[in-house]
Amino acid sequence: MPTDTRLTHSHWPGNFDQPLVDITIGDLLRQLARDVPDRIGFVEAPLPPQSTRRWTYAELLVAAERAARALLCHFHQGEKVAVWAPNCAEWVLLQHGAAMAGLVLVTVNPAYLGEEVHHVLSTSGAVGLFHAREHRGVAMAQVVQELRGRLPAMRECFDLARWDAFTAQGQPGMSLPHVSPTDVAQIQFTSGTTGKPKGARLHHRGLVNASRFAAQRATFPEGGVWATAMPLFHVGGSAGSHLGALTSQGTFVLQPQFDAGDMLRIVETERVNHIHGVPTMVMRMLDHPDRASCNLSSLRTLMSGGSLVPDWLVRRAQDELGSRFTITYGQTEANGVICQTSPDDSLERQTTSIGRPALRAELKIADPVTGAIRPLHEPGEIWVRGYQVMHGYFSLPPGAEDAVTADGWLRTGDVAVMDDAGYLSITGRLKDCIIRGGENIYPMEIEDVLRQHAAVEDVQIVGEPDAQWGEVVAAVVHLHPEVERPTALDLYDHCRARLAAYKLPVRWYCVDVFPTTSSGKIQKYALREQIQQGVLTPEPFEKPSRKPVQA
Numbered sequence: 224m225p226t227d228t229r230l231t232h233s234h235w236p237g238n239f240d241q242p243l244v245d246i247t248i249g250d251l252l253r254q255l256a257r258d259v260p261d262r263i264g265f266v267e268a269p270l271p272p273q274s275t276r277r278w279t280y281a282e283l284l285v286a287a288e289r290a291a292r293a294l295l296c297h298f299h300q301g302e303k304v305a306v307w308a309p310n311c312a313e314w315v316l317l318q319h320g321a322a323m324a325g326l327v328l329v330t331v332n333p334a335y336l337g338e339e340v341h342h343v344l345s346t347s348g349a350v351g352l353f354h355a356r357e358h359r360g361v362a363m364a365q366v367v368q369e370l371r372g373r374l375p376a377m378r379e380c381f382d383l384a385r386w387d388a389f390t391a392q393g394q395p396g397m398s399l400p401h402v403s404p405t406d407v408a409q410i411q412f413t414s415g416t417t418g419k420p421k422g423a424r425l426h427h428r429g430l431v432n433a434s435r436f437a438a439q440r441a442t443f444p445e446g447g448v449w450a451t452a453m454p455l456f457h458v459g460g461s462a463g464s465h466l467g468a469l470t471s472q473g474t475f476v477l478q479p480q481f482d483a484g485d486m487l488r489i490v491e492t493e494r495v496n497h498i499h500g501v502p503t504m505v506m507r508m509l510d511h512p513d514r515a516s517c518n519l520s521s522l523r524t525l526m527s528g529g530s531l532v533p534d535w536l537v538r539r540a541q542d543e544l545g546s547r548f549t550i551t552y553g554q555t556e557a558n559g560v561i562c563q564t565s566p567d568d569s570l571e572r573q574t575t576s577i578g579r580p581a582l583r584a585e586l587k588i589a590d591p592v593t594g595a596i597r598p599l600h601e602p603g604e605i606w607v608r609g610y611q612v613m614h615g616y617f618s619l620p621p622g623a624e625d626a627v628t629a630d631g632w633l634r635t636g637d638v639a640v641m642d643d644a645g646y647l648s649i650t651g652r653l654k655d656c657i658i659r660g661g662e663n664i665y666p667m668e669i670e671d672v673l674r675q676h677a678a679v680e681d682v683q684i685v686g687e688p689d690a691q692w693g694e695v696v697a698a699v700v701h702l703h704p705e706v707e708r709p710t711a712l713d714l715y716d717h718c719r720a721r722l723a724a725y726k727l728p729v730r731w732y733c734v735d736v737f738p739t740t741s742s743g744k745i746q747k748y749a750l751r752e753q754i755q756q757g758v759l760t761p762e763p764f765e766k767p768s769r770k771p772v773q774a
Contacts, residue, residue, distance in 0.1 A: 233588035233597045233641040235580045243583065243610055244435060244470070247402045247427040248322035249287070251469060256284035259472050262446070266476040267312040268489050276312055283319070290320025292393030297379055300325035300400045303347050303410065306383075306456075307331035307340060307363060308355035310479040313386040314455045315465065317353055320390075322408055322427070325400045329410045329422070330456040333358045337366050339420075344374055346618055347410050347422050352380045404428040410617050411458055411555045424614040429558030430462045433611045435470035436582040437463055437560040441526050441549040447496040448474045448521070450489055452481035452504070459528070463551070463559050464499045483507035487517045494521040498546075502532050509539055522546050524566055528553065534574040552577035552649070556626055556633055558611045561586070562647050576646040577639070584609045587632075588641045591653055594632070599643055602650045602665065605635040638665055655747055657686035657694050662725050664696060669728065672721045673698065676714060678706040683737060685751050687730050698728035699750050699759070701737065711764035730754075731762040 246254070255264060260281035267276045278286060298304055304326050308314055321328040329347045331340060333355070344352065356364045367380050381389055404427045412420035443449060449468035453460035455477075468475035476493050478486055481504055489495060498505075505525055508514065525540055528551035540546045547566035550573055553559045564578035572578070580586040587596050588603040597603035612633045615625055626634050638651040651665030658664070666684035673682040680703040686694035702708060711731035718727050738749035753759045 229643045230599065230641070230645055231643070233599055233601070233603065235584075235586040235641070235645050237580070237585040237609065238582050241436070241439075241582055243428065243432050245404050245428060246431055247404050247406070248319065248408060248431060248466070249291075249399075249402055251431060251466075252280070252284050252287055252319060252323075255280040255469060255472060259446075262472065263474045264469065265312070265315060266474060266493060267315075267479065268450075268476055268485075268493065269479050270482055270485055286316050286390075287319035287323055288399065289390045289393055290316050291323035291399050292395075292397045293390045294320055294324045294326060294393075295397065295399075296392050296394070298324070298326055298351055300402075301327065302351070303327045303329050303349045304351040304353070305329035305331055305344055305347065305349040306353045307333060307335070307367075308353065308383050309333040309358050310452065310455050310460070310477055311355070311383065312477070313353075313383045315475075315477065316386070316390075317383075318455075318461060318465075322402070323399050325402045325406065327407050327410055327424075330412070330461065332412075332454070332456050333363075336361065337370065340366065341370050341373060343412050343420065343422070344370070344377065346412075348376050348618065349374075350376055350378045352377060353383050354380065355383055402427070404431075407614055409461070411456070413555055421619065422617040423556045424617050425458070425462075425555070425558050426614055429611040429613070430458075431466055431470060432583075433553075433557065433559035433581065434462045434464075434466035437526075437551060437563055438467035438471050438473075440563050440565055440578075440581070441467075441497065441524050442566055443467065443471050443473065443497050443524065446472050446474075447523075448476060448493055449497045449499065450476040450478065450486065450493065450495040451499040452478040452486065453499055453501075458553070458555050458559050459499070459551075463553070467499075483511045484513045487511060487513055487519065490519050490522055491517045496521055496523045497526065498522065498524075499526040502527050502536060505536060505540060509536075509543060514543075519544055524549055526551060528577075532574055534570055537570055537573050548573050550576075550578060552647070554633075554635055556613045556635075557607060558613065561605070561607050561611075561635070572646060576648045578647070579645045580607070580647075581611070584611065586647075588639060588647075589632075589634075591634075594628070597641075600640050602638050602640050602663075604653050605637045605639050605647070606632040607635065608632045655685070657684075657696055659686075659689075659694050659696065659725060660692045664726050669696065669698070669718065669722065669726055672718055673700070673714065676709070676717050678703050678709045679714070680704075681737070683745055683747055683750055684728065685747050685754070687751075687754055695730060696726065696728040697730035697732065697754060699732045699734055699737070699754075701734055711762040712767070715764065715767075729764070729766055731764050732759045733762060734759065 264280040265278045410422040451464040455461045550564040552562040562577045585608045589606045591604040639647045651667040681701045687697040689695040737745045
């Protein structure tokens with residue numbers, strides 16, 4: 224649809240101006256090695272004194288085919304092989320080799336510990352595992368050894384430190400199998416904020432095209448240089464960044480571990496045009512003492528997501544780095560980006576919205592029960608349909624709910640509103656929705672209000688069962704240690720001056736830390752369990768009688 228068309232309801236029928244590239248990850252690399260063989264396609268740029276490693280596209284193809292042949296000495300096309308390691312060049316080479324061998328790569332968060340790793344490996348049915356020896360004090364090789372006896376499907380495990388020896392096993396000249404763009408390329412596990420992680424089956428067509436369209440909206444230049452420290456186990460690193468650069472015949476520069484000062488050096492020495500990172504990374508680069516002495520003139524755009532970017536950060540990036548922002552919203556289940564702002568969007572659009580739907584994505588704001596399209600500016604669940612939707616979850620347990628409807632809609636679980644230009648603004652999570660006496664309450668609004676209080680360092684709003692209302696609003700607060708401790712009534716009054724009465728928290732709890740996943744996401748379901756089990760003790764609070772409160 225034309226981007227200047229005004230909508231009458233919260234449904235984006237899709238922009239189909241550009242065709243899909245119906246290609247596999249392996250064929251994409253073959254095409255690049257044919258068209259731009261001498262261009263640098265991949266750079267691993269670790270912290271000094273470790274040396275930078277580079278591959279032209281021709282060299283990258285040779286390395287990928289060598290890996291594919293070695294993999295096929297141990298595994299059969301269609302089998303699942305896992306990788307549990309931090310960012311490194313061998314991770315990228317394994318990704319390409321597995322894609323060419325027709326294997327399914329199961330990505331495992333390197334921050335996971337024993338039982339979390341066991342869940343991913345056992346649920347996915349992986350028959351092989353490539354792992355690092357150590358990561359952040361965890362002896363990964365030892366963990367693997369301890370898990371082997373509980374993984375009957377696991378046939379072989381390999382140390383990535385011996386990658387060259389492994390790839391030498393391949394038979395030169397061995398023919399590689401035919402792989403289809405619709406084949407599953409990876410199984411990536413969701414973060415598990417509402418339960419155990421589930422494995423999303425991602426396909427070549429979705430990974431390649433979602434990354435390609437995101438790079439185009441970001442105005443990433445053909446043949447440009449893209450740098451990131453985003454984790455490869457996540458779709459934002461292995462697909463959005465890596466494949467985004469490749470689909471533009473660009474150079475992908477991988478920083479194995481984020482360091483702000485070193486990223487500034489990388490921008491200068493590699494002439495980086497585009498950086499993909501979370502807002503915190505950008506802040507650290509801006510505040511680093513070496514920034515003023517670095518030549519950053521090549522930098523054009525910053526891609527970020529995961530949370531809204533504050534307006535001051537967008538301004539500072541423009542003023543101090545000469546760079547524009549593109550904000551992405553995506554999900555693993557959609558092979559990457561679902562919505563995205565353009566660098567040409569206004570400051571208000573960049574800081575209050577997640578942009579418009581990606582190319583060739585049909586999207587609606589839906590009633591979560593009926594699927595009916597919601598009016599403009601009215602909240603509902605984001606549903607998306609198109610080529611990029613996953614092939615469902617792998618090996619769902621009996622009774623588990625799949626995220627994809629019978630007619631192809633991916634239910635994201637995120638709540639948003641849409642305006643008449645097709646821009647979306649997130650208002651909360653569906654699973655976090657509190658239903659109090661028939662009223663739908665979305666926690667994000669209340670959390671934003673409480674975070675404005677000087678004594679509140681962080682807060683999570685959850686529903687607590689109640690005999691009268693069904694649920695009431697409960698606030699779990701982490702207080703700032705250097706600010707005078709408020710009472711629950713103080714915090715209640717702060718909210719009462721800013722929110723409708725039915726949204727006000729009436730149960731209050733204080734915690735020193737929140738339960739999180741290994742990737743750092745707060746688990747609200749665990750907070751609800753702690754409340755129901757009496758692990759958390761409520762703060763003294765008596766709801767005051769209604770009377771006007773001055774803001």
